[in-house]
Amino acid sequence: MTATPLRVGLIGYGLAGSVFHAPLIAATEGLALDTVVTSQPERQQQARAEFPDVRIAATAEELFGRADDLDLIVVASPNKTHVPLATAALKAGLPVVVDKPVAGTAAEARELAALADERGLLLSVFQNRRWDNDFLTVRRLLADGELGDAWRFESRFERWRPQLKGGWRESGDPAEIGGLLYDLGSHVVDQALVLFGPVTEVYAESDVRRPGAEADDDTFIALTHASGVRSHLYVSATTAQLGPRFRVLGSRAGYVKYGLDPQEAALREGSRPGSTPDWGAEDESLWGRVGSGESPLTGGGTPVPTLPGDYPAYYAAVAAALRGDGPNPVTALEAAAALDVLEAARRSARDKVTVTL
Numbered sequence: 343m344t345a346t347p348l349r350v351g352l353i354g355y356g357l358a359g360s361v362f363h364a365p366l367i368a369a370t371e372g373l374a375l376d377t378v379v380t381s382q383p384e385r386q387q388q389a390r391a392e393f394p395d396v397r398i399a400a401t402a403e404e405l406f407g408r409a410d411d412l413d414l415i416v417v418a419s420p421n422k423t424h425v426p427l428a429t430a431a432l433k434a435g436l437p438v439v440v441d442k443p444v445a446g447t448a449a450e451a452r453e454l455a456a457l458a459d460e461r462g463l464l465l466s467v468f469q470n471r472r473w474d475n476d477f478l479t480v481r482r483l484l485a486d487g488e489l490g491d492a493w494r495f496e497s498r499f500e501r502w503r504p505q506l507k508g509g510w511r512e513s514g515d516p517a518e519i520g521g522l523l524y525d526l527g528s529h530v531v532d533q534a535l536v537l538f539g540p541v542t543e544v545y546a547e548s549d550v551r552r553p554g555a556e557a558d559d560d561t562f563i564a565l566t567h568a569s570g571v572r573s574h575l576y577v578s579a580t581t582a583q584l585g586p587r588f589r590v591l592g593s594r595a596g597y598v599k600y601g602l603d604p605q606e607a608a609l610r611e612g613s614r615p616g617s618t619p620d621w622g623a624e625d626e627s628l629w630g631r632v633g634s635g636e637s638p639l640t641g642g643g644t645p646v647p648t649l650p651g652d653y654p655a656y657y658a659a660v661a662a663a664l665r666g667d668g669p670n671p672v673t674a675l676e677a678a679a680a681l682d683v684l685e686a687a688r689r690s691a692r693d694k695v696t697v698t699l
Contacts, residue, residue, distance in 0.1 A: 347374035348664055351405045351412045351436075353427055354419035355380040355389050358441050361609050362470060362653070363418045368393060369615040369654055372661040376412060379405050402427055409434040414664065417441060418468075420510050421519035425450050428465070432457050437464035437664060442528040444677045446519045448685060451678035458674065466660055466670050467677040471529040472536060474603035475622055475651035476587055479630065482649060483590070483597055484537065488632060490594025495534060495573040497588055499526040500581035506554055514556025521557030523548060523684060526577035531687075532680045534565055534573040541565045541683050543698055548691035551580040563687045588630070598638045599630030603651045615654040622651030 350367050352359055355378050367375045377397040378389040386398050399405045405412070415431040417424055417440045425445050431438045438458070444467045445451040458465035471477060483489055506512055513520045523546075535541070543566040548558040560580045565573040576585070590597045604624050615621050626645070633643025655671075662668035686697040 345372060345665070347372055348413035348661060349374055349376040349411065350414045350416060351377040351379065351399075352416045352418060353379040353402050353405065354417070354441075355382075355385040356418070356420075359416075359418035360385070360388065360392070361606070363416050363439075363441070363468070364389070364393065365609055365614050366653055366657050367416065370657040370661055372665070373414070373657060377405055402430065406430055406434045406436075409436055412436060414439065414464075414660070416468075421446070421524065422510075422517050425454065428454055429457065432461055432463055432465065435461065435463070437466075439466045439468055439660060440674075441468045442532070442677065443519065443524050443681060443684070444674055445681065446524075448678040448681035451674050451681055455674035455678065464660070464663055464670055465674045466663070467672045467674060468656065469529070469532050469672045469677070470653050470656055471533060471603075472672070473652045473655050474605070475624060475648045476599045476601075476603060476630065477533055478649040478651065479599070479646065480588055480590055480597065481537065483632065483646070488595065489590060489592030489597060492538065492571050492590060492592050494591040495538065495571060495588075496576075496586070496590070497530045497533060497573065498576040498578075498581075498585045499530055499587075500576060500578045500584045502582055502584070503579040504552060506552055512555060512557050512559075521559070521561075522577040522579060523558050523561050523563075523688060527561060527563065527575070527684055527687070528680060530575040530577060531563065531565075531683045532676070534567075534575060535676070535680055535683070538567040538569050538571040538573065540568045540679070541699055542568050543696055544683055544686035544690055545696045546687035546690040548688070558691075561687075561691070563683075565683065595632050595634045596643075597630055597632050597646070598643070599648070601628045605651045605653050609653075620650070622653070624648050 379399045415436045417427045510518045545564040548561040551560045560578045563575040588599045629645045631638035631643030636642030659671035690697045
């Protein structure tokens, strides 16, 4: 017999909720999108149009009022609400997925982890970029030893957005937890930690470039890992010429890859996992190259097929963990380790020092 799907309540239907979480939840076997929480009438209408069977709640309190009808809460609301909403969900006896960053500080993340452990509940953090096509390819290359010993890792999440969009993500109010350091920085730091382990030193440069901007929009982070690898991470909204997404240099060879994983663009355009047999795949012209001694832009190296991206794997793992069939795919303690690095980077940029962890 097929198990009854786990019922999911999704809090927030902005970019994160509507583009990432709702489609991925709906596409996951064993999960059912039961309720969407949003107070905005246009978003309520959008949710009903996209998921006709979904229930709508105007507030999180309304959702928690019928906690017995649900099996999982997903928090995809603005960053400043992550901790209070996740806390409320756990205290209501419900497992939780929280979009990154799970909290504004590592201490808050560890407090949430302790509460989840105390209640015997799953607390997972949505780090979808662990399932990007290029990141999966880098992990395979390193695991197979094709690059030799890793020496230096360069990761760029750069955009050219000279005009401000407005909203809480660009707010200078510390309570909003906005800016690129905590937005895209959460991704690149998490990826570096997954690949190369704990960090011993952090150095960062953070700037506010665009007229009228309040939060950091051009940030560089240099990490020294306990393993000896050095990671150079760039997040920017002010990059007129984009660099490679990844450049990984090892004792035997290097890997260079341009372009972003196609899954976000596909989700934004309304495509859904399972709608095509080649979900997450990219054209051969975008494959990265492995080689040594010359630039890939002048024909150096050998093209390496990029593994398909697999965002659906995250919620599949969450469903398995809730049924006792697998581990939590991204723990709050892992997220706390990344927040240790982000907090150190913020201090480094502010005080112009290298921070030792």
